[in-house]
Amino acid sequence: MNPAAQTPEPAPAPAAPAISDAERAELRRQGILLTSIEELYNWGRSNSVWPLQFGLACCAIEMIAASMARFDIARFGSEVFRPSPRQADLLIVSGTVTKKMAPQVVRLWNQMPEPKYCIAMGACAISGGPFKQGYNVLKGIDRYIPVDLYLPGCPPRPEALLHGLMELQAKIRAQPLTGPAAPAHLRPGADGGECVIPDFGPHDLEPPHDPARWQPPRLIRTE
Amino acid sequence: MNPAAPPSRAGASVRAVQDPFHGDLLEVSMGPHHPSTHGVFRMIATLDGERIVRLKPVFGYLHRNHEKLGESTSYLASMPYTDRLDYLNSMTNNWAYALAVEKLAGQAVPERAEHVRILLAELTRLLNHTCLAGFLLQDTGCSGTPLMYAFREREAILDLFEALSGSRMMCNFQRFGGCRVDPSPAWMEAVSALVGRYDRFLDEYEELITGNEILLARTQGVGVLPAALAINAGITGPMLRASGVNHDLRRVDGYGLYPRFPFRIPLGDHGDTYDRYMVRMLEMRESLGILRAVLRDLPGGPIIDPKAKLRGFRPKPGEAYGRIEGPKGEIGFYLVSDGGPNPYRYRVRPPSLINLTVLEDLCLGHTVADAVIILGSIDIVLGEVDR
């Protein structure tokens, strides 16, 4: 191809004039707020994350302590812990998920409407924790449901839970409203993603993990 | 109605059952996810209108095979697991396990350690009963306020535990032959300060709650437990004493140095939920008396027996059952040793599970709302029920 014969590329459209922060501040003083819908929508969502009132074990006590007067999760927007999954945005899996309890956890997750987030709080929810040698212990809730934030600790302090909540809020604020990374309720054609609910088998749950969500780790080093 | 049908595990949590005597009944599954079941506990209540006709508890949602782990873990390495049994009261769990192992191995404990153990056990009792008062009131429907007050005091005690052992809840503090860390004089001062102001908190709390007519209406006469049934069903702890039975292991067994510290044992007259609540409030005041006496008499000396074997601990073959009066009841450990580093059999006697034996008897004829309060007054922790 003769580069000389190439038609010149059309000049790029002039960039929209960027509004500096000083101009933005001046406009605000005059009572005019300039923002994008994405920023506003995400600001509203991230500052009013309502967790589901769902505690499994010891970490639940630290979660309750985080909601009490000393640590006060309410000032982060989680004013109420909703008892019903239909009204909650956040599932804090706090404590060991046993195989007997796993179907109920997945069922609750499926009942929560989008946009929903999951925090795996504590070592047991992340990977089975100190009880990972258990015949009844599920080695991590991410085998069945997608986890947005892993919060290590045994139990993590209430401040750690608040830090985790702040990280989740940052993640929500950074979420675009269009494109493949948008929340599922804004993506046309998203199937809703019902997670597979395991059944009780004679020796183990069936399936033992959801292959679409979790693959067993590869063995890389053996010594 | 098939009484032997296993509880429905999938799908419907509410279903209709036909009973030849009562007609149409409703079977409701309360839990395992429920705001009021104090953890992952499930009750399958069969209702005739609003009244409970049958109630079957379902356990196992937090079964973390603690006893099987005990068989493959050494004696000392099981100590952090005992923290996670009754996860509100880790210090008393630790003491019960240490007591059982000390019985098994014939290990002596120095006096200072015994005093510190009593101190921590009574602080744990304060913590537990305060939390129970908050949670019970939460169950009656005062959403949040009494629990906030209770947790404010709990945080003060947790600060003491954290300063001493490094962790708020999972303290892992007792060792076989004493305690892990020697408390400093500054820590003792902090405990004295807490004990000094705890009475005022109890007065404030009681003024807010105890005479409240809603609490009286909802708890008096609800869930009456007769004394004979309580003894036969193995009920222990404040629940037994609320039915009028004078049985407190601190008096009966006289473990540790409890015989040196006089205290009264509050007993209930009726055995209802109100008595179970009041017994715990009065026990808190007695605990403060014990704490003051211990702080006054605390001797010096080693905090752990110098001859205690920490590494390579292999008790001789045999078995032992050791128990203490924990805040929820009699918590005991039964250990069978075959001379190896791990126990051959490691068993926890869970007070919460055995106190639930009479749950159905207490709830029959009451409404669903009363069942919630009765469960709250039994004071269970699922880590202990399911282990």
Place this chain on the structure above:
Amino acid sequence: MTAMEAIEQLHARLSARFPDAAPTVVLNPGPAAQHSLLVPATQARAIAEFLRDDPELQLDTCSNVTGIDWPEREVTETVRRTVTEPPAADAPPGTAPAAKVVEEKVRRVVPGHLEVVYHLYSVARGHGPVILRLRTGDRGEKVALPSLTPVWRACEFQEREVFDLFGVVFTGHPDLRRLLMWDEFRNHPMRKDYVEPDDYEWEPTPHDRILAQARRHYPVPPTGSGEPAPR
């Protein structure tokens, strides 16, 4: 009264009361000195009722019910036998046969059984523990034992747990079903020969059992396939 005297006295009273099903004393070595009584299964309910209702003992509560699994084990013992040898053919008649003491190692299999241990206390009198042991015939078919729930209601959930985790069938229990595991579960997890399902337990630096399991999960790729072999 020492623990030894107490257990001997109790043993004497029970043997006098139940002559055809007398319990045996199981001594507990070790400093705890908590000796127990092995009670035959046939008379266990009657003995339990006697212990509860006797005015001197009044063991009105059962504090703890434990199951223990004793699998069968092979024991090698040295046995001394006296062997008589007939006199040699050319020995003079009337010679006594020679006797020799021979030591030989004998292997025998001690059959396994399941054991249920009851710790009984008295609230009325404040004494205890009195420890009862019941043993099953074996670990396979003969695993039935009488339930003591009609005597002490405290055994209700604990016997269900022993059924669930060990497999002991308690006859006479009002509601014998699994307590902790789900109803569809097969196996009895607390037995010593229980094999846990392989559910991809993970460790960053695996060794022993987990390493052996992990190696089975992924076959080693053939050489030359381009995939790095696990080192």
